[in-house]
Amino acid sequence: MNRRDTLKAGAITVFGAAFPFSGVQAQNRFAKYAGKTVVFSVPAHPHYDAMMKILPQFTKETGIKVETDKLAMGRMKEKQLLEMSKPSGDFDLGCYVVMWKGEYVAKNLIQPLDPFLQNAALADPAYDIKDIVPILSLIHISEPTRPY
Numbered sequence: 001m002n003r004r005d006t007l008k009a010g011a012i013t014v015f016g017a018a019f020p021f022s023g024v025q026a027q028n029r030f031a032k033y034a035g036k037t038v039v040f041s042v043p044a045h046p047h048y049d050a051m052m053k054i055l056p057q058f059t060k061e062t063g064i065k066v067e068t069d070k071l072a073m074g075r076m077k078e079k080q081l082l083e084m085s086k087p088s089g090d091f092d093l094g095c096y097v098v099m100w101k102g103e104y105v106a107k108n109l110i111q112p113l114d115p116f117l118q119n120a121a122l123a124d125p126a127y128d129i130k131d132i133v134p135i136l137s138l139i140h141i142s143e144p145t146r147p148y
Helices: 003-015 023-033 046-062 073-084 098-106
Strands: 037-043 065-071 110-112 138-140
Touching: 023 046, 037 046, 037 073, 046 065, 065 073, 073 098, 098 110
Parallel strands: 037 065
Antiparallel strands: 110 138
């Protein structure tokens, strides 16, 4: 299993950490990813401290470990731009500030989440995809599969 496959599984579940997975359902769906690790670039901000508290439950339910790289906003953008411009950077996932989106899109650094959210092997079929604001549903992929 390569980093891209792990990213696909991790992306949908990390960004959708509130999806209503049952332990058994998640274990069956993500058994092939057990023991894999994804690296998530997040801002050093109290909102993400709350996310950090649920990551152990995510790992328990999926077997996917999440390492976080928490940086101040200005430093985070610099590091994200550097890592996302590489064919295979250090980050599998990243949060970005909406004001950076135009630059990230122009540089083809982020991709739509739709393929992941619509993949029944990854997403909870009971999840209402309309809960995600379409304009915000973009994700970084180290090796872009299509231009945005």
